[in-house]
Amino acid sequence: MVVVECDRVSKKYNTGLFKKRICAVQNLSFQVKEGTIYGLIGPNGAGKSSTIRMLLGLSRPTKGEVRFRGNVLNAVDLRAEIGYLPENPYLYDHLNLNELLAFSGEAARMEPAVYRLRGRELMARLDLLDAQKRPLRTFSKGMLQRAGICFALLHDPSIIVFDEPMSGLDPVGRKMVFDLVMELKQQGKTILFCSHILNDVERLCDRIGLIHKGQMVREFGREDFLQSASDAVFLLTDRLDESSQRALEPLIIQSRPEGEGTLLAVSVDRYLDVNACLQQKGIAVRGCRSEWVSLEDLFVHHIREHAPCAV
Amino acid sequence: MRKVLPASILVVMLGLYVALSGAVWKQQERARLEVPAGYVIPSKFSRVLALGQQGLLSDFLFLKTITFVGGRIGSGMPLSEDDWRFVEHSLDVVTDLDPYFKDPYVLTEGLLAWDAGLIAEANQLLAKGMAYRTDDWQLPFFIGFNQFYFLKDFTAATESLMVAARLPGSPSYLKTLAARIGYYGDKSKTALLFLQELVAEADDPLMRARLQKRLQVLEGSVVMEEALDRFVEDQGRNPEKLVELIETGYLEKFPVEPYGGTWIFNKEGRVFSTSRFVDGFVPQEKD
Amino acid sequence: MRSVVALAIITFKEGIRNRALFGIGLMALFLLGLNVSVAGFFMRDIGKVTVDMNLSALNFAGLLLVFFVAINLMAKDIDRKTIHLVLSKPISRSQYVWGKYGGILLFLSVSLAFLFLFSCLTIALLLALYPDYFGAFSWGQFVVAATFVLVKLAVLTAIVLFFSTITTSSLVTLIFSLGSYIAGVTIEEVVFYLKSDWATQERVVSESLRTVIDVLSYLLPNFTVFDFSLEAAHGLPIAFERIVLALGYAGGYSAILLLLAGFIFARREFN
Structure with missing residues (x-):
């Protein structure tokens, strides 16, 4: 079932009184299916945050529609199902986390006992229990980020929208959030997020949309990265000539030129055969890669290729 | 549906508000008349409270003073002595806050001297203005007028007028006027010349209207005095009553007295009115 | 309703913990202290001077609270995009406006109540020191005048909220609100001056200007309506009808502004 759907959405801004739109x-x-994680990536200013703000009804599309389970978002009730974490959340300076979470719970019409319990769980989960009575003004950037996540998740929403959830987090915090997102997915939540940290996107997302200059350049599925073939190793060798290529072909899964060499995808159980063949041909192995094609490569490749859109 | 309710509430509130607003403004109009003149914070304090905006505060206080007097006069309520004291204090504070501000001095002359009869206070304020507006010939002219017309101190009046005459932009006839006071000091004609000058200089519509009324009454006095002079010259005696002037053909009819009083004269051949040339002051008729 | 209350509560807490509050409170207390120390310099009518100074201190502190703290409570939400977080919760835009208004009003009431308490203490002290010079003083009128300081601030807050819904920066809101305040305090003098017979006799007021003035007198709040300081200072009677009218006027004006703010806010986009 499609939970979140963007249907031919366009957004134009008036930047100033006499300036160009x-x-x-x-x-x-794009569509986000129930229980999946969708990642929006793209360079700075690609329109990721604009898209997310339209999803939440903070701004209205100039053209097109945003739908949640087939409904246009206007009813307040629908928002009870959405948890949102903005980019660099600014929370109230003089409140403490407990008060902020109480507001979140009250606004979502939860019972005080329920939201208190859930708040404690989330704070424990994100390592904020010690800081719960400190004013938010004293929080570090990473703590604010985690506090924002608590705020977004308190009412147990079924749709979660994160704008740059990993920014400002230290490695421990990142791991915490990473695990939390995985757990949310296991609970069957639908998650949409955008991020610059491609490594996280790659590992978390079921589908990835690459946006550039406001347009969808390409959508990737997991299969595009071949990471699902977990029993494969990727060898970088000297550039193969045609005869060696032909000799190796039956042994490997696939090959492609990479820089000055060739990258071979080799099934783990055929590794020794390939190795023997390479030895026999006298082809040097330069190293190995952890993945067939990295999202980073795809990202840079597509951004370079994509012509600027006409406004 | 979700927008209909707030929209209809808004419409109801708008109707309610318009009605209330009208009532409130009426209420304020009434309240303003009932309230006593109040009290002006001394300039020592208001200078600090103005937070550097002394000029603006003086403008506001001045406006408030005009509206206060205007409201009283407009509604036909005579100003009490306390009210006049308030006006005097206000003008004092206004000129303390901004001693270069011309309007309050004009108002001082027009209201304090003419209506309130606070001649000494008016002259004191005007003298304060002279210390700052050293190039303004009107301030010594006002003082001179007060000394001449109200205080009958012709020597001092001549001196003040000579001061005014020496200042730039002063009309050339000031010297003549000063000389004239020496000979015919106590004649309405002299006052009329003074007043014509005052009217010519008054840009303020508020002042102008009042001065013009006075000009009218003084013109009346001049006509009467001239007739009286001719009568005395021909007959060698004062008339018993002013009506005699008409009966003997020296005067066609009495000039209009815009303040509603009746004309009277004294032995020196000056003609006045029972109204003392002030609105609502007609004691003889009441008696 | 629950979310409105919840929003009002966090707005109140956010405001009451603002450090600017200490400064404003100290300043007001300083004014009250000054009152006690200078009261002896006046020869008579110490009661009048005391009431004047107390009400001015409340008024001045209240204005500072509105212009420095309350504006930020609303505008900082928008400037710093905290509003994105709040609106992602099931809170409608007009609920947001009412919640913010409630919170700011609560904040102003509590702060002013605190200052009012101190102000009562100084008056009680001066009453004890100079009992013969408080001729016409009455607590009732003082309380009414002090309450109307709050009423005035409530109307001003509605103006602030209205302007924050149509502008994008807190500075513009500040300028507009300050302008409305100054216009609101002076409008009565101007209107009555222009209406006065002197002015009309001379036709300085053209018909079209008269219409403009009439319209303005409906558009702008007349803050002098809420000024009972003269009555409190001189112990003059305050007609009950006048209080009711002034309260109704304040309520009507604020409600209209807030409803309009709700409508405008619902259409507003946050980028």
Whole structure:
């Protein structure tokens, strides 16, 4: 079932009184299926945050529609199902985390006992229990980020929208959030997030949309990275000539040129055969890669290729 | 549906508000008349409270003073002595806050001297203005007028007028006027010349309207005095009553007295009115 | 309703813990202390001077609270995008406006109540020191005048909220609200001056200007309506009808502004 759907959405901004209108998002369509994680990636200013703000009804699309389970978002009730973490959340300076969470619970019409319990769970989960009575002004960037996540998740939403959840987090914090997202997925939540940290996106997302200059450049599925073939190793060798290529072909899964060499995907159980063949041909192995094609490569490749959109 | 309720509440509130607002403004109009003149914070304090905006505060206080007097006069309520004291204090504070501000001095002359009869206070304020507005010939002119017309101190009046005449922009006839006071000091004609000058200089519509009324009454006095002079010259005696002037053909009819009083004269051949040239002051008729 | 209350509570807490509050409180207390120390310099009518100074201190502190703290409570939400977080909860835009208004009002009431308490203490002290010079003083009128300081601030807060819904920066809101305040305090003098017979006799007021003034007198709040300081200072009677009218006027004006703010806010986009 499609939970979140962007249907040919465009957004233009008036930047100033006499300035040109800027086209932030153009004819963007994508769907997020129930229980999956969808990642939006793209360079700075690609329109990721604009898209998310339209999803939440903070701004309205100039054209097109955003739908939640087939409904257009306007009823307040629908928002009870959404948890949102903005980019660099600014929380109230003089409140403490307990008060902030109490507000979140009250606003979502939860019972005080329920939200207190759930708040404690989330704070424990994100290592904020010690800080719960400190004013938020004294929080570090990473702590604010985690506090924002608590705020977003308190009412147990079924749809979670994160804008850059990993920014400002230290490695421990990142791991915490990473595990939390995985757990949420296991609970069957639908998650949409955008991030610059491609490594996380790659590991977490079921589908990835690459946005550039407000347009969807390409959508990737997990299969595009071949990471699911976990029993494969990727060898980087000297550039193969045609005869060696032909000799190796039956042994390997696939090959492609990479820099000055060739990258071979080798099934783990055929590794020794391939190795023997390489030895026999006298082809040097330069190293190995952890993945067939990294999201980073794809990202850079597509961004370079993509012509700027006309506004 | 979700927008209909707030929209209809808004419409109801708007109706309610318009009604209330009208009532409140009426209420304020009434309250303003009932309230006594109040009290002006001394300039020692208001200078600090103005937070550097002394000029603006003086403008506001001045406006408030005008509206206060205007409201009283407009509604036909005579100003009490306390009210006049308030006006005097206000003008004092206004000129303390901004001693270069011209309007309050004009108002001082027009209201304090003419209506309130606070001649000494008016002259004191005007003298304060002279210390700052050293190039303004009107301030010594006002003082001179007060000394001449109200205080009958012709020597001092001549001196003040000579001071005014020496200042730039002063009309050339000031010297003549000063000389004239020496000979015919106590004649309405002299006052009329003074007043014509005052009217010509008054840009303020508020002052102008009042001065013009006075000009009218003084013109009346001049006509009467001239007739009286001719009568005395021909007959060698004062008339018993002013009506005699009409009966003997020296005067066609009495000039209009815009303040509603009746004309009277004294032995020196000056003609006045029972109204003392002030609105609502007609004691003889009441008796 | 629950979310409105919840929002009002956090707004109140956010405001009451603002450090600017200490400064404003100290300043007001300083003014009250000054009152006690200078009261002896006046020869008579110490009661009048005391009431004047107390009400001015409350008024001045209240204005500072609105212009420095209350504006930020609303505008900082928008400036710093905290509002994105709040609106991602099941809270409608107009609920947001009412919640913020409630919170700011609570904040102003509590702060002013605190200052009012101190102000009562100084008056009680001066009453004990100079009992013969408080001729016409009455606590009732003082309480009414002090309450109307709060009423005035409530109207001003509605103006602030209204302007924050149509502008994008807190500075513009500050300028507009300050302008409305100054206009609101002076409008009565101007209107009555222009209406006065002197002015009309001379036709300085053209018909079209008269219409403009009439419209303005409805558009702008007349803050002098809420000024009972003269009555409190001189112990003059305050007509009950006048209090009711002034309260209704304040309520009507604020409610209209807040409803409009709700409508405008619902259409507003947050980028």
